[in-house]
Amino acid sequence: MNLETTIGTVVMQAVETLYGLKTELNQIQLQKTKREFEGDLTVVIFPFVKAARKSPEQTGQEIGEFLKLNNSVISSFNVIKGFLNLTISQNYWLRALNDIHANAQFGITAATDDSELMMIEYSSPNTNKPLHLGHIRNNLLGFSIAEIQKANGWKVVKTNIVNDRGIHICKSMLAWKKWGKGETPESSGLKGDHLVGKYYVVFDKAYKAEIKELMDKGMSEEEAKKSAPLILEAQKMLLSWEKNDPEVRHLWETMNSWVYAGFDVTYKKLGVDFDQIYYESETYLEGKSEVERGVKKDIFKQREDGSVWADLTADGLDEKLLLRSDGTSVYMTQDIGTAKLRYNDYPIRKMVYVVGNEQNYHFQVLSILLDKLGFEWGKGLVHFSYGMVELPEGKMKSREGTVVDADDLMDEMIETARETSQELGKLDNCTPEEIEDIARLVGLGSLKYFILKVDPRKNMTFNPKESIDFNGNTGPFIQYTHARIKSVLRKAAEQGLRFSSIENNALIISEKESYLVQLLTEFPSIIRLAGEEFSPALIANYIYELVKEYNQFYHDFSILKEENKDLKQFRLVLSESTASVIKTGMSLLGIDVPERM
RNA sequence: GGUCCUGUAGUUCAAUGGAUAGAACAAGUGUUUCCUAAACACUAGAUCCGGGUUCGAUUCCCGGCGGGACUACCA
Numbered sequence: 001m002n003l004e005t006t007i008g009t010v011v012m013q014a015v016e017t018l019y020g021l022k023t024e025l026n027q028i029q030l031q032k033t034k035r036e037f038e039g040d041l042t043v044v045i046f047p048f049v050k051a052a053r054k055s056p057e058q059t060g061q062e063i064g065e066f067l068k069l070n071n072s073v074i075s076s077f078n079v080i081k082g083f084l085n086l087t088i089s090q091n092y093w094l095r096a097l098n099d100i101h102a103n104a105q106f107g108i109t110a111a112t113d114d115s116e117l118m119m120i121e122y123s124s125p126n127t128n129k130p131l132h133l134g135h136i137r138n139n140l141l142g143f144s145i146a147e148i149q150k151a152n153g154w155k156v157v158k159t160n161i162v163n164d165r166g167i168h169i170c171k172s173m174l175a176w177k178k179w180g181k182g183e184t185p186e187s188s189g190l191k192g193d194h195l196v197g198k199y200y201v202v203f204d205k206a207y208k209a210e211i212k213e214l215m216d217k218g219m220s221e222e223e224a225k226k227s228a229p230l231i232l233e234a235q236k237m238l239l240s241w242e243k244n245d246p247e248v249r250h251l252w253e254t255m256n257s258w259v260y261a262g263f264d265v266t267y268k269k270l271g272v273d274f275d276q277i278y279y280e281s282e283t284y285l286e287g288k289s290e291v292e293r294g295v296k297k298d299i300f301k302q303r304e305d306g307s308v309w310a311d312l313t314a315d316g317l318d319e320k321l322l323l324r325s326d327g328t329s330v331y332m333t334q335d336i337g338t339a340k341l342r343y344n345d346y347p348i349r350k351m352v353y354v355v356g357n358e359q360n361y362h363f364q365v366l367s368i369l370l371d372k373l374g375f376e377w378g379k380g381l382v383h384f385s386y387g388m389v390e391l392p393e394g395k396m397k398s399r400e401g402t403v404v405d406a407d408d409l410m411d412e413m414i415e416t417a418r419e420t421s422q423e424l425g426k427l428d429n430c431t432p433e434e435i436e437d438i439a440r441l442v443g444l445g446s447l448k449y450f451i452l453k454v455d456p457r458k459n460m461t462f463n464p465k466e467s468i469d470f471n472g473n474t475g476p477f478i479q480y481t482h483a484r485i486k487s488v489l490r491k492a493a494e495q496g497l498r499f500s501s502i503e504n505n506a507l508i509i510s511e512k513e514s515y516l517v518q519l520l521t522e523f524p525s526i527i528r529l530a531g532e533e534f535s536p537a538l539i540a541n542y543i544y545e546l547v548k549e550y551n552q553f554y555h556d557f558s559i560l561k562e563e564n565k566d567l568k569q570f571r572l573v574l575s576e577s578t579a580s581v582i583k584t585g586m587s588l589l590g591i592d593v594p595e596r597m
Numbered sequence: 598g599g600u601c602c603u604g605u606a607g608u609u610c611a612a613u614g615g616a617u618a619g620a621a622c623a624a625g626u627g628u629u630u631c632c633u634a635a636a637c638a639c640u641a642g643a644u645c646c647g648g649g650u651u652c653g654a655u656u657c658c659c660g661g662c663g664g665g666a667c668u669a670c671c672a
Contacts, residue, residue, distance in 0.1 A: 042616090083615080330670070387602080424635065426633075454609090454610065469609095484636085491632060541612095544621095545620090551636060554636080561631075561632070
């Protein structure tokens with residue numbers, strides 16, 4: 001039983017014994033005592049004042065006395081206004097720290113054979129252009145959420161649906177065919193995804209020019225967009241693709257293989273991976289047949305022109321297109337097909353889609369449609385909807401060339417980390433490989449932490465110049481603390497110090513030290529909450545607070561030079577446990593921590 | 598127009614309905630004969646506006662105002 005439950009239970013007994021008030025455990029408001037007051041945990045007294053028919057101070061006093069009498073964990077208490085501040089005995093903290101130290105997997109609940117399966121879809125790129133800053137937020141959130149759910153005892157399958165077909169792919173293909181002169185990644189020296197992206201831009205430019213020309217001849221913009229020769233040709237290409245035209249298919253396969261090779265490099269560098277990848281080209285037909293099944297079962301309606309619609313007006317939404325009049329599929333069709341395949345492949349209990357908030361409507365509809373089609377997890381699917389990443393000058397726009405490329409960004413961060421290390425002269429004794437390794441850890445740590453510390457739902461601003469900060473509330477700050485602890489532990493090992501557990505249970509420790517232990521004990525409940533709320537930010541903010549506290553302790557207290565052997569032992573155990581929690585916590589964010597930096 | 602999200606120091610972010618709204622960056626000032634100064638300490642600075650519910654509201658509700666997204670036979 002954890003501390004909160006223990007104390008909460010005694011508080012329940014107290015108010016029932018003293019005032020005859022029956023309450024539930026979750027009605028007891030327990031919170032950490034604010035730093036400016038004495039105590040570790042605080043009971044909010046206001047809810048009991050009515051039943052007590054006494055002042056908040058008096059009520060607090062009475063409950064406090066009851067608690068102290070009935071639970072040895074509480075060593076003293078004080079009442080300020082309606083707040084009952086409890087001081088927990090040092091002995092309790094020492095025992096708690098021993099437990100933490102003995103458990104290498106502290107905070108983690110491993111999955112068992114009986115655990116249920118959560119499938120998490122993230123990344124989901126289009127194969128017509130390289131990944132950018134927005135994808136980075138998606139990938140980091142998806143990966144981190146998967147790690148967090150694993151730590152909460154779920155079986156997790158990370159999945160990716162690659163949007164490898166459709167008109168946008170045909171645009172790149174067409175431009176390459178017309179103007180590419182056989183250029184390949186090898187011949188151009190360009191990463192495959194960047195090469196294909198280049199031709200997507202080429203298409204867009206030429207298409208825009210055609211539209212302008214037609215408009216100059218007096219055509220309306222809408223009409224011009226529809227009748228420009230290039231777009232007609234791209235549409236024709238899509239039809240040829242659907243008819244399995246060998247030449248189109250071959251070009252498609254070639255260009256996609258370039259893109260995949262490029263994506264692999266980016267994913268690997270970013271440190272994310274997938275257990276199962278689905279391709280839209282393999283799921284959209286399944287989607288069509290699911291839609292047709294829906295038509296037969298009268299869930300969907302076919303119009304005279306052949307198009308198929310779902311009527312969601314009863315659900316407060318509008319009508320949604322599922323198949324075009326020419327029989328081709330749309331985004332929603334594909335998502336239904338993918339769901340069907342996944343349903344066949346895995347015993348999914350919970351399905352999570354990590355997709356930007358501009359798709360809120362889409363997933364609202366998808367949830368209803370899957371439910372109508374009989375997928376048991378349809379109704380309860382989680383659209384993990386995150387906010388946009390904006391630049392100081394506003395939204396990223398590919399047309400205006402303001403898109404921050406994922407590969408470039410990672411390289412820049414790593415380069416900056418390398419320069420900083422050099423300036424500080426920290427790694428003069430390391431091999432070039434070690435230096436490179438640390439630069440990579442720190443550079444990526446900075447980027448990842450910067451993105452994950454923010455509440456996922458909120459739009460966030462990323463300033464490519466100013467956001468690369470290695471001081472303050474940043475990844476490197478946390479990594480640095482870990483490295484510093486490791487350094488102390490190495491020195492302790494050199495001196496042959498042993499500290500597997502704290503032996504003196506009567507040891508007197510400082511307030512700062514007991515507070516650090518208290519923070520460590522909170523780790524499991526933070527992981528639980530992060531899982532329930534789908535919020536890596538909770539983990540990030542927790543680790544930051546822990547690290548800040550530890551740094552103060554490190555500054556104010558000696559570890560290896562402490563003369564009291566028991567105290568030295570305690571501080572080593574405390575430090576090692578802190579390092580371990582930092583490492584575990586950061587791993588839930590997909591961030592590695594170095595041994596030295 | 599409708600639906601959804603959002604509004605906190607100069608800036609970027611925190612705060613299960615609780616005590617004097619926390620940090621970081623930027624600005625200014627200190628701390629290394631001492632375990633890594635990528636650290637620590639100090640100074641100054643904020644809840645968009647108006648109502649309501651409550652012992653208590655940054656948080657919940659209503660109404661404004663500002664920002665964003667969606668509302669495609671695009672993905």
